[in-house]
Amino acid sequence: MHGSEPLGIAVIGTGRMGADHVRRIDRVVSGARVAAVADTDAERAKAVAAGIDGCTVHTDPAAAMAAAGVDAVLIASPGPAHEAALLAAFERDLPVLCEKPLTPDAASALRVVEAEQALGHRRVQVGFMRRYDAEYVRLKALLETGQLGRPLMLHNRHRNVASSPFFTSSMLITDSVSHEVDVTRWLLGQEITAVTVHAPGSSSGAPDGLRDPQFVVLETDGGALSDVEIFVNCGFGYQVQAEAVCERGTARVGDDHHLVTHTAGRWGGTITQDWTERFAQAYDDELRAWVDTTRRGEVRGPSAWDGYAAAAVCEAGVRALEEGGRVEVELAEKPALYG
Numbered sequence: 060m061h062g063s064e065p066l067g068i069a070v071i072g073t074g075r076m077g078a079d080h081v082r083r084i085d086r087v088v089s090g091a092r093v094a095a096v097a098d099t100d101a102e103r104a105k106a107v108a109a110g111i112d113g114c115t116v117h118t119d120p121a122a123a124m125a126a127a128g129v130d131a132v133l134i135a136s137p138g139p140a141h142e143a144a145l146l147a148a149f150e151r152d153l154p155v156l157c158e159k160p161l162t163p164d165a166a167s168a169l170r171v172v173e174a175e176q177a178l179g180h181r182r183v184q185v186g187f188m189r190r191y192d193a194e195y196v197r198l199k200a201l202l203e204t205g206q207l208g209r210p211l212m213l214h215n216r217h218r219n220v221a222s223s224p225f226f227t228s229s230m231l232i233t234d235s236v237s238h239e240v241d242v243t244r245w246l247l248g249q250e251i252t253a254v255t256v257h258a259p260g261s262s263s264g265a266p267d268g269l270r271d272p273q274f275v276v277l278e279t280d281g282g283a284l285s286d287v288e289i290f291v292n293c294g295f296g297y298q299v300q301a302e303a304v305c306e307r308g309t310a311r312v313g314d315d316h317h318l319v320t321h322t323a324g325r326w327g328g329t330i331t332q333d334w335t336e337r338f339a340q341a342y343d344d345e346l347r348a349w350v351d352t353t354r355r356g357e358v359r360g361p362s363a364w365d366g367y368a369a370a371a372v373c374e375a376g377v378r379a380l381e382e383g384g385r386v387e388v389e390l391a392e393k394p395a396l397y398g
């Protein structure tokens with residue numbers, strides 16, 4: 060990238076999230092262009108790149124990163140493919156926005172942290188987009204003023220209409236609760252030290268064998284508790300809510316009060332049906348922030364360490380689900396690179 064030229068981005072993985080990010084780079088965010096796309100499904104990559112000037116199409120992520128005009132990488136392939144893509148980007152010392160999870164488990168996430176440390180500078184922003192949601196940003200700012208006193212508890216609810224057919228009981232934690240894990244660490248500025256998971260009898264609306272809903276309790280090193288109701292087949296909508304209970308008051312986000320109607324003896328509104336709708340503003344602002352900081356040669360936002368910490372907490376959560384009881388989180392020493 061030179062001077063005022065747009066940031067050339069290689070998008071790896073052009074499924075649901077990847078295609079949406081391609082649209083966002085192409086039409087919403089200024090100062091960036093889609094320079095290349097890669098997907099193991101060539102037809103999908105070709106379809107997503109159609110109509111974008113100068114965008115090359117690849118099936119090999121490393122080839123897309125090596126393509127002409129690529130200055131940065133956005134990884135939106137499935138979690139198990141992230142480590143290889145991240146290491147390929149590091150080989151070229153390219154800045155990366157990596158969709159969550161950084162990688163699916165703590166050991167591979169730690170390898171990424173170590174590889175970034177070996178580069179000697181931060182290169183990765185992880186796609187924990189709730190940190191860019193206007194309501195969560197306001198909640199964080201309020202907690203930081205100290206007006207409400209010390210946060211004692213966070214109550215989180217995370218509900219989806221229906222889960223994908225391949226969703227497993229542990230994915231409720233690794234794919235869904237991973238967002239609340241990051242939100243808890245970020246809002247409170249504390250590390251999570253232990254996880255307990257309770258599961259009531261599954262909903263008849265959940266696929267056979269899926270333990271849905273679950274109730275997850277996170278303990279922090281600051282003495283706070285954060286609980287998460289995760290219910291991925293609630294049937295009625297996509298809801299993400301958080302309430303902070305502090306010493307002198309509470310603050311709550313995610314109530315979905317957009318347009319409220321009063322008619323025919325009833326009042327009501329609509330509930331968002333998926334994350335692309337609920338978090339549209341957050342995704343836009345996340346990408347804008349990444350493009351702007353990258354163009355300035357800086358790296359901000361959720362780091363590879365945040366991705367690793369989330370993976371370690373989720374791993375403890377999966378053990379708590381499978382074995383029962385309280386499982387302590389084992390975290391490596393935090394490298395100086397991450398402050």
Ligand SMILES: NC(=O)c1ccc[n+]([C@@H]2O[C@H](COP(=O)([O-])OP(=O)(O)OC[C@H]3O[C@@H](n4cnc5c(N)ncnc54)[C@H](O)[C@@H]3O)[C@@H](O)[C@H]2O)c1
Nearest residue numbers: 072073074075076077098099100135136138140158159160
């Ligand atoms: N931040 C969020 O709110 C959010 C929401 C949904 C998904 N995600 C994350 O986005 C990522 C993608 O999820 P999705 O829902 O778009 O999945 P998807 O299955 O719709 O798309 C994944 C795409 O990657 C392609 N692919 C598979 N292996 C690949 C490889 N090795 N290299 C390149 N392409 C490969 C697949 O062919 C597919 O087109 C995941 O990490 C997921 O956790 C984040």
